[in-house]
Amino acid sequence: MSGLTLRDVNRDTLEASRAPKRRSYWLALALTAASFIGLLASLLYQAKTGMGVTGLKEPVNWGLYIGNFVFWVGIAHSGTLISAILFLLRARWRDSVSRSAEAMTVFAVMTAGLFPLIHLGRIWRFYYIIPYPSQRQLWPNFVSPLIWDELAVGTYLIVSTIFFAVGLIPDVAAARDWSEEHRGPLHWKTRLFSAMALGWSGAASQWRHYERSYLFFAALATPLVVSVHSVVSWDFAMGILTGWHTTIYAPYFVSGAVHSGLAMVLLLVIPMRRILKLERLVQDKHLDMLAKTILVTTFLMAYFYLVDPFIAWYSGDIYERQFMRWQAMSQMGLIYWSLMPLNILLPATLVFRPLRRSKFWLMAVSLAIIAGMYLERVMIVTGSPAHDFMPHNWGHYFPSWVELTITAGSFGFFSLLFLIFSKLLPTMPIGDLKAALDESRVEAAPARAPLKPVEPVPGGIPGVMAVYDNPAALIEACSRALSSGYTRLEAFSPYKMPKLQEALGTTASPVRFWTLAGALAGFAGGWALALGASLVNNLLVGGKGPFAYVPFWIPGVEMLILFGCLSNLAAVLYYAKLYRLRPIPRYDRRFSRDRFGLFIAAAGAQSEEVRDFLAGSGAEEVHVHH
Numbered sequence: 001m002s003g004l005t006l007r008d009v010n011r012d013t014l015e016a017s018r019a020p021k022r023r024s025y026w027l028a029l030a031l032t033a034a035s036f037i038g039l040l041a042s043l044l045y046q047a048k049t050g051m052g053v054t055g056l057k058e059p060v061n062w063g064l065y066i067g068n069f070v071f072w073v074g075i076a077h078s079g080t081l082i083s084a085i086l087f088l089l090r091a092r093w094r095d096s097v098s099r100s101a102e103a104m105t106v107f108a109v110m111t112a113g114l115f116p117l118i119h120l121g122r123i124w125r126f127y128y129i130i131p132y133p134s135q136r137q138l139w140p141n142f143v144s145p146l147i148w149d150e151l152a153v154g155t156y157l158i159v160s161t162i163f164f165a166v167g168l169i170p171d172v173a174a175a176r177d178w179s180e181e182h183r184g185p186l187h188w189k190t191r192l193f194s195a196m197a198l199g200w201s202g203a204a205s206q207w208r209h210y211e212r213s214y215l216f217f218a219a220l221a222t223p224l225v226v227s228v229h230s231v232v233s234w235d236f237a238m239g240i241l242t243g244w245h246t247t248i249y250a251p252y253f254v255s256g257a258v259h260s261g262l263a264m265v266l267l268l269v270i271p272m273r274r275i276l277k278l279e280r281l282v283q284d285k286h287l288d289m290l291a292k293t294i295l296v297t298t299f300l301m302a303y304f305y306l307v308d309p310f311i312a313w314y315s316g317d318i319y320e321r322q323f324m325r326w327q328a329m330s331q332m333g334l335i336y337w338s339l340m341p342l343n344i345l346l347p348a349t350l351v352f353r354p355l356r357r358s359k360f361w362l363m364a365v366s367l368a369i370i371a372g373m374y375l376e377r378v379m380i381v382t383g384s385p386a387h388d389f390m391p392h393n394w395g396h397y398f399p400s401w402v403e404l405t406i407t408a409g410s411f412g413f414f415s416l417l418f419l420i421f422s423k424l425l426p427t428m429p430i431g432d433l434k435a436a437l438d439e440s441r442v443e444a445a446p447a448r449a450p451l452k453p454v455e456p457v458p459g460g461i462p463g464v465m466a467v468y469d470n471p472a473a474l475i476e477a478c479s480r481a482l483s484s485g486y487t488r489l490e491a492f493s494p495y496k497m498p499k500l501q502e503a504l505g506t507t508a509s510p511v512r513f514w515t516l517a518g519a520l521a522g523f524a525g526g527w528a529l530a531l532g533a534s535l536v537n538n539l540l541v542g543g544k545g546p547f548a549y550v551p552f553w554i555p556g557v558e559m560l561i562l563f564g565c566l567s568n569l570a571a572v573l574y575y576a577k578l579y580r581l582r583p584i585p586r587y588d589r590r591f592s593r594d595r596f597g598l599f600i601a602a603a604g605a606q607s608e609e610v611r612d613f614l615a616g617s618g619a620e621e622v623h624v625h626h
Contacts, residue, residue, distance in 0.1 A: 004280060006434050006494065006594035013171075013428040014178040016276035017189070020423055025275065032416035039409020042402045043118060051121045053402045060385045060397035065119040067378035068407055071260070072112035072414070073153060073232055074253070074373065077225055078261025079105025080160065083167070084221040095432040096286040099171075100272065101265050102164045103425075107417040108264075109157040111410050116149075118406060131529060139533040142555055143548045145234045151558040152231040156224050159565045163217045165196075166569065169210070169578065170592075171426040173200035174494065177589035189424075198573070199580030201587045204491040204500055205456065206576040211496050212509040213572035220519070220564050223557070229257045231554065236380065242323035243384035246311065252304045256373055259297035259343065263369035266290055270359050272422055281428050284357055291356040294369070298347040305340065319389050326387050327379075331396075335379045342372025435495040438471055442499055445472035450482035453505035457490045459585045462626050463601040464610045466619035467588065471497060474596040477617035478503045481600060486610065492587070492597035511571040518567020519560045526559030527552055586625055599625075 020026065046053050056063050082101040086094040117123050129150050131140050140147045176193035183190055200206065233253035236244040266287065273282040312324040327336050346368045355361045382397045399407075421427070435442075457463070468474045471493065478491055478500065491500060530552040538546050573579060591597050598619075602610040607624050614622045 004437060006437060009281065009428070009430055009433045009437065010174060010178065010593050012278060012281055013426050013430050013433075014175055016278065016427060017175065017423060017425070022275065025419070025423070029416065029419050032412040032419060035409050035412025036416055037409075039406050039413060042405040042409065046118075046121075046402050046406075047123065053400060055398050055400045055403060057395070057397075059388065059393050059395045060382055062119075062381050062385060063397055064378065064399040064403040064407055065115045067374075067381040068410055069112050069115035069119075070232055070253075070381065071374050071377045072108050072115070072410065073156075074229060074257030074260050074377070075264050076105045076108035076112065076156070076160070076261065077229060077254070077257035078265055079103075079108070080156075080163075080221050080225045081258055081261070082265070083163065084218040085225060087218045088215075088222065091289075092436055093286050093289045095429055095436055096282045097265060097269055097290065098432070099167070099427055099429050100269050101261075102160070102167060103418065103421045103427075104261075104264060104268060105160045106157070106164050107414050107421075108261075109153065109160055110417070111414045113153065113157060114410065114413075131533060139536050141537060141539065142530040142533055143539075143551050145231070145238045148231045148551070148554045148558075149235055151555055152224075152228045155558045155562045156228045158562060159217075159221055159224060162565055162569050163221055166210075166214065166217060166572070167429065168425065169197060169200050170202065170431040170495070171429060173197035173202065173583075174430050174592040175426050177592045180589065194581050197583075198578035199583055200578065201583035202492050202494055202591050203584060203587075204454075204493070204504055204506070206578070207493070207496050208501055208506050209509045209511050209572050209575040211498070211501075213511045213515075213568055213576075216512065216515045216568050217565060220515075220561050220568070224561060225258075226254055227557065229253045236384070239384075241384040241388055242317075242319045243327070243380070243387075246308075248304060248307060248311070251300075252308075255297055255300040255304060256343075256376065259294065259301055259347075260369055260373035262290060262294045262297065263366040263373075266294075266362050267366040267370065268418060270363055272427065276422065276427065278428065281433065287359075287362060288353075288356050291350045291362060294347055294365075295350050298344060298350075302344045302348075305344065323384070323387055327383060330387075332379065332383055335375045339372055339376050339379075342368045343376065431495040435497075438495070442471045442475070442497055445475035445499060445503075446479070448479055449502065450479060450505040452482060452485075452487050453507070454478075454482065454489055455487045457488050457599065457601050461601050462603045462607065462624075463488075463586070463599050464607055464614055465586055465588070465597060465599045465623045465625060466614035466617065467590070467621040467623075468596040468598070468618065469594070469620055470618070471500075471596055473618040474598055475500050475503045477598050477614070477619070480617060481598070481613070484613065486600045486602075486613070488601035490586075490599045492591040492599075494592050494594065494596075509575065511568060511575060514571035515564050515568040518570075519564030521567075522559035522561070522563025523556050525563065526555035526557070529559070530555045 054063065079101040082094050083098045083105070087098070117126050120126060128138065129140060129147065140150075172193045176190060176197045179187060179190040179193055230250035230253065233249035237246060237249040239245060269282060270287065273279055309324050309328075312320040326332065346365050349361070350356050350365060386396055387394050466477065468477070474491060474493065475497070478489070481489055482505065491504065493500060531547065534546040534548070540546065577584075586599050588595070588597060598614065600610050600614065611622055611624055
């Protein structure tokens, strides 16, 4: 992104949130809204008439709804991969697509969460799966994969939403300041951004806790990439049915999830960057890196597509062999044989650089992967129940118009949420992009630990504010101020600067202790919940006792992640003082755009002395605040 300035990043990202002028946007919004209304109408009809309106019948009791659930959970995976794992790996190219991927994750999990409820039939009885004390002593069975599913997907939704919202805070603060300048303080968008920014000011005292908190969110979210779809795969692998009962399902499902999720990111980002005029921020090289990542998952999928029939043949199990033959040679073969070109052969063409640089081809390959992965999920869900061990029990499944309408509505619901997001919130991580742009200027600043660390500055006290146009000048000024004995100071920047924290001599944030305490409490609580429910249920299966220690690790680990994230969130809100509607006093809205600030507390005659000191520190402006 050479040639861009911090102001350009602000303008390109925030100008995109202006009211849409293209008819195509409103047409797309109307179509997706109509599709979602179709979902609601069909769901109402199903609830009133009963599950008989679906194509579900013996022996196939899991159909399109469960297939949709598995597909949408998979779509959600790449958001966490890009936002959390690539963040920990310091992959800088992720910055341009991370916000869209995070939004996609949240919307996809919300869409996925609809289908277990729709599949229940009687949606209003959903609370039966929630563990709570009831008069009838009905507690969930924590040995059941369906309860693991509820824990894993529920945790994923909460953690992804928190991760998305916390990542937005510095950027909606920039949007708040831009909207206040261009629309006025009373505009509804300015008020919305002010509420979401929680009083963010870009102060070094806030960045100190925010940086650490965001790192912990990424670390806690990373295991979810593996755990959530592994748990979803166990819904099938734990069932003793041919085709389902296999040990490769967990990595197979996770690879497929990332494969389809990356394709969906491309499918969303390519038109978005054109419509919102973000070509300077989302460049061809970023799409190229996404395409290369898809190549990795393509080869993984190819491996699993080869291993799956090999296991059936090598096991010598006649039931597995006959199931694989039926899958390949019956009507199901139409789906089975389409998977290879859609999920492997077409994506494999991305090894050629000219094809990776073609937007048309990237869109075509992404659509092929989405279609292929959707068909694969439906084939897995419906195939094994339709063709199990007993020939007299074999059957078939074909979805009804109600299921097809609800499925189309789920795509409409997902697209509607993404369209609203793209014109409402910053679609680019503004702070991260600015940090990448200014990396060389920050590195140029001398780093030396101060003799005395910075002291907190209470709000509203008098002092002198200096404004800089260069981060290196700010870091140098902070070091000199502390060396000169001015320890009561506060620095402001539009992005995180670990080197600034080093110059200020700040210690590690206490957020880490709260995160650890929450994680340990969650782990203990998950085990206690599973053990307690087992004692109440007291289910004796096959002569075994009520305790099943291996499955109980799942609620333990999911609660560890969930409570670790919740306590991390509470800690960063408290320590960074993110519970206000307005920034801290003396804040200048240019600090969220392209300027840096240093405030030194001073009163009376000392103000002039500090003013002279800051004027000689390379500041472009110096103001005395009484």
